[in-house]
Amino acid sequence: MQGEILFLCITVFTAGFSIALGVMFPAIGQGKACSQALESIARQPEAAGPISRTLFVGLAMLESLAIYVLVVSFILLFANPLLKYVFK
């Protein structure tokens, strides 16, 4: 029984920790992209339309990285494929 409990503990810890790490770095990237876009809009307000459209596409690309981590931790928590080998 010890091993099973250890497995569950590690699974939950990994899910939480991977979300923490996986959100940190895309957040830094998104912040950089946003600040650059704001700067360039402030410099050239007439180009606000194309800049914000490109910004949205770029943010979506960055965000999908965090979303992959979210999906992985959801799989770990709710649909772990390894559970059936541990709990026979």
Added chain:
Amino acid sequence: MEEVLNPHILFWLFGLPVTKTVVSTWIVMGFLVLFSFLFTRKMRLIPTRLQNILELFVEAILNLIEDMSPGNGRKFLPLVGTLALFIGVSDITGLVPGLKSPTSDFNTTFALALVVFFAVPYYGIRTRGLKNYVRSYFSPSPILAPFHIISEITRTVSLALRLFGNIMGEETIIAILFLLSPLFLPLPMMLFSIFTGVIQAYIFTVLTVVYLSAAVESSGH
């Protein structure tokens, strides 16, 4: 919580499982078809108030396509407009009590991404011809052909995963907040989920237009 990844099966129809997602999709389809039919039943040149609402949506989508890929607005409007309206409405459906966003199920988003996956060669071949389209895979060098194909597959998967992850994450957060305190705590998150839902529909639409216009334009080679 088990419902997060495996949708709940409501009943069986001709041996096929009908999940909550399918019923929600039917409701979204019925809503869209009914309102489009009612509002445009008597079309006038000077639009009435209800017809104006729909013209607003159509023109907004048309302008979006024309901005990103000039001259292709009319060509892409049927596909892109359908995707935008369906995703936009079904993202917001999750807020109606008892319904589940169809897009919070991986099967729906993957189906939508597959539509885009097959629409890219369809529009590419129709505008540029089979020979020119296939040649674009081998440019600038034949070594890059496998990478072109890999990028088409991964961008389809990421298109599906992005929409699914966003909407499903949002719904899960609202469900957890409901467990904590059902009265007022979920309200700000629900308001925020309207915003995210519309943004996600916009992003899916914009990326679809980007992929389609890349397939249609001869990209200078």
